[in-house]
Amino acid sequence: MHFVTGxxxxxxxxxxxxxxxxxxxxxGWFNLYDAVCPExxxxxxxxxxxxxxxxxxxxxxxANKKGTREVLKKKLHAWLExxxxxxxxxxxxxxxxxxxxxxxxxxxxxxxxxxxxxFFQDCAMAAEKVHVVWYGLEQTIK
Amino acid sequence: MLIFITGGVRSGKSSxxxxxxxxxxxKGYRLHYVATCDQSGEEMAERINRHREDxxxxxxxxxxxxxxxxxxxxxxxxxxxxxxxxxxxxxxxxNELFDGWxxxxxxxxxxxxxxxxxxxxxxxxxxxxxxxxxxxxVSNEVFQGLLPDDSGTFYFMQIxxxxxxHIVRQAHWVYQVEFGxxxxxxxxxxxxxxxxxCTV
Numbered sequence: 027m028h029f030v031t032g033x034x035x036x037x038x039x040x041x042x043x044x045x046x047x048x049x050x051x052x053x054g055w056f057n058l059y060d061a062v063c064p065e066x067x068x069x070x071x072x073x074x075x076x077x078x079x080x081x082x083x084x085x086x087x088x089a090n091k092k093g094t095r096e097v098l099k100k101k102l103h104a105w106l107e108x109x110x111x112x113x114x115x116x117x118x119x120x121x122x123x124x125x126x127x128x129x130x131x132x133x134x135x136x137x138x139x140x141x142x143x144x145f146f147q148d149c150a151m152a153a154e155k156v157h158v159v160w161y162g163l164e165q166t167i168k
Numbered sequence: 169m170l171i172f173i174t175g176g177v178r179s180g181k182s183s184x185x186x187x188x189x190x191x192x193x194x195k196g197y198r199l200h201y202v203a204t205c206d207q208s209g210e211e212m213a214e215r216i217n218r219h220r221e222d223x224x225x226x227x228x229x230x231x232x233x234x235x236x237x238x239x240x241x242x243x244x245x246x247x248x249x250x251x252x253x254x255x256x257x258x259x260x261x262x263n264e265l266f267d268g269w270x271x272x273x274x275x276x277x278x279x280x281x282x283x284x285x286x287x288x289x290x291x292x293x294x295x296x297x298x299x300x301x302x303x304x305x306v307s308n309e310v311f312q313g314l315l316p317d318d319s320g321t322f323y324f325m326q327i328x329x330x331x332x333x334h335i336v337r338q339a340h341w342v343y344q345v346e347f348g349x350x351x352x353x354x355x356x357x358x359x360x361x362x363x364x365x366c367t368v
């Protein structure tokens with residue numbers, strides 16, 4: 027699994043498209059801004075890109091008062107199992123880092139931000155490769 | 169040559185940018201300062217004065233241009249051997265994008281207008297760089313927190329992000345200034361005539 031993160035509007039998705047010769051329109055690219063996050067058994071292609079991990083976190087935070095990190099971890103493990111089940115499969119997770127601003131006023135936004143940070147740690151821990159994209163330039167952190 | 173310098177507020181990016189300008193100015197290039205902030209408000213006037221005094225004390229002959237919008241108007245005034253410091257992109261984008269807000273004209277809500285603003289600024293940057301010897305652009309990091317709910321801020325961030333990506337791709341040198349210390353993110357090798365990203 028390859029985890030790609032960085033600030034908003036920094037060209038993360040573009041970098042993934044260039045790195046993997048992929049496109050947002052291809053089957054297997056899921057944009058979580060407008061789509062429901064797919065389960066692993068819905069992955070039909072060898073390359074799967076999930077864009078907008080922070081949006082998934084937001085939905086999980088809205089739906090659950092507690093145990094959000096575990097719900098997300100469970101999803102992550104199911105995806106990783108899918109990836110390791112057959113050679114040649116590749117999962118790419120793209121998430122916007124929302125953790126570097128001032129503390130949000132609303133409780134839900136605070137939880138969104140906290141859980142995003144924790145979940146991104148889990149993603150980075152599980153990933154083979156981690157890149158931070160800064161205005162199109164990549165930095166390898168793992 | 170295009171040099172891009174970014175950093176947080178009060179990170180020392182303007183002072184560093186002035187040093188870079190003076191370094192190139194030492195080669196005999198004339199120094200121009202393009203100020204993009206609207207001079208309203210006491211707080212802003214104080215900062216403008218402080219930066220202006222710094223430039224005067226530097227002992228170099230700076231010429232200041234106040235250009236809160238339409239930087240392409242300046243495209244014909246510079247010469248090949250001159251150094252332009254544009255400070256800063258953030259104000260320029262804000263002035264262009266929110267132009268007419270006092271009259272409640274919410275132009276930024278239209279995608280065509282936003283694309284126009286992006287193109288206008290990017291074209292002017294490329295044109296200015298062609299006209300002069302060295303163009304230095306200073307900008308702000310404004311992408312540190314949650315995505316904003318209000319459309320004006322969202323579109324502002326979007327345009328800033330796209331401009332930063334395009335400028336970083338075009339630039340020969342890219343610096344991120346943190347607490348007064350410049351970090352080189354992309355550098356230019358004159359012998360090989362190519363730019364490469366630097367590992368940070």
